[in-house]
Amino acid sequence: MSSEPRSVKIGENERGGWSSERPRRPGEAARPPRQADVSVRGRVLSPSDVLRYSPGSLLLVACADAATRDAFCARVIADPGALLSLGKVRALLAGRVEAGQLEEKARALLDAAAGKRLAEGHTVVIPLEGLDPDERERYVRMAHAANRPRHLILVEAGKDKVAEDQRAALGELRTKLDAGGLGLEGFVTSLRLGGATVSELKRIVFAPPPRDE
Numbered sequence: 001m002s003s004e005p006r007s008v009k010i011g012e013n014e015r016g017g018w019s020s021e022r023p024r025r026p027g028e029a030a031r032p033p034r035q036a037d038v039s040v041r042g043r044v045l046s047p048s049d050v051l052r053y054s055p056g057s058l059l060l061v062a063c064a065d066a067a068t069r070d071a072f073c074a075r076v077i078a079d080p081g082a083l084l085s086l087g088k089v090r091a092l093l094a095g096r097v098e099a100g101q102l103e104e105k106a107r108a109l110l111d112a113a114a115g116k117r118l119a120e121g122h123t124v125v126i127p128l129e130g131l132d133p134d135e136r137e138r139y140v141r142m143a144h145a146a147n148r149p150r151h152l153i154l155v156e157a158g159k160d161k162v163a164e165d166q167r168a169a170l171g172e173l174r175t176k177l178d179a180g181g182l183g184l185e186g187f188v189t190s191l192r193l194g195g196a197t198v199s200e201l202k203r204i205v206f207a208p209p210p211r212d213e
Contacts, residue, residue, distance in 0.1 A: 038137075038144045042183025044190055047197035051204045053189075056121040058114075058143035058150045059204070060136060062128045062173065064166045065157035069127050072155050072198065078205045082123040086110055114139065118146040123206040131169035133185065140186040152177075152187045156194030 045051070053059060063069035070087070077083050089106040097105050110126075117124050124143075128135055136152070143150045154177055162170060174192065176182055182190040193201060 036141070036144060038140055038150075038186035039184045040150075040186060040188055042180060042187050042190060044177065044180050044192075047191070047193055047200060049200055049202050051191070051201065052209065053123075053151055053204070053206050054149055055206045055208065056118075056123055056148050057206060058118060058139060058148055059123075059125045060128055060139060060150075060152045061125065061155060062131055062136075062152060063155040063157055064131065064163070064170050065161035066129075068157040068161060069155060073125065073127050076201055076204045077125055078203050079123060082117075082206065083125045083127075084110055084114055084117075085127050086129055087127075089113075111138070111142070115142050115146075118143050118148050121146075121148070124148075125204075131166060131173055136185060144186055149188045150186050152182060152190045154190070154192045155198060156192065 061069060061073055063072070066087075070085070073083055073085075086106055089110045090102060093102055093106055093109070114124050114126060126139055140150050154173060176185075177190045177192050180190075
C-alpha cells in the first residue's frame with residue numbers, strides 16, 4: 001500500500017467559507033461592511049469635587065430624569081460652548097420647520113454639529129435623551145472616527161423621578177458601569193454620581209493636567 005498522501009480536488013461548488021475576494025454568486029446578498037471595533041480598556045472613576053478630561057473629548061451625560069440632567073450640566077460644565085443638547089436644538093428650530101419634521105431635523109443638526117466639533121478636535125458634551133445603548137453608540141462611533149476620547153457620567157435621580165419604562169435600562173447601565181463594562185462600548189472612563197456626590201462635584205473642565213512646579 002502506498003503511503004504517499006493523495007491530493008483531492010475540491011469543486012468550486014463545494015468550497016466553504018467566505019472571502020472578500022470571492023465574487024458573489026447570483027442571488028447572493030451583499031454583506032454590509034464590518035463596523036469598527038470601538039472597545040477600549042475602560043476605567044471607573046471615583047467621585048471628586050473637580051473632574052478633568054482631555055481637551056477635545058466627548059462626554060456623554062446620562063440620567064433618567066431630564067430636569068436633573070440639564071440642571072447638572074448647566075451647573076458643572078466649565079465651557080458652556082461645548083454643551084450640545086437636543087433640547088436646545090429643538091428650541092432653535094421650533095417654528096422654522098414643520099412639527100412632524102422637528103425631531104428628525106433636530107437630531108440631524110445635533111449630529112452634524114457634534115461631528116464637526118469632534119473632527120476639528122473640540123470638546124463635545126451631550127446630555128443623552130435616554131438610556132438606550134443605541135444612542136450612546138451613535139456618538140461613540142462618531143468620536144471614534146475622529147480619534148477622540150470618550151467618557152460617560154451617569155447622574156442618579158430620585159426614585160420618584162425615574163419612569164417605570166426607564167427602570168430596566170437604568171439598572172442595566174448601572175450594572176455595566178459598576179462592573180467596568182462600559183469599555184466594551186468604547187468609553188475610556190465612566191463615573192456614577194448619586195446622592196451627595198452629585199452636589200459635591202463642582203466643576204468639569206477639559207484641560208491638560210497642571211504642570212508640576
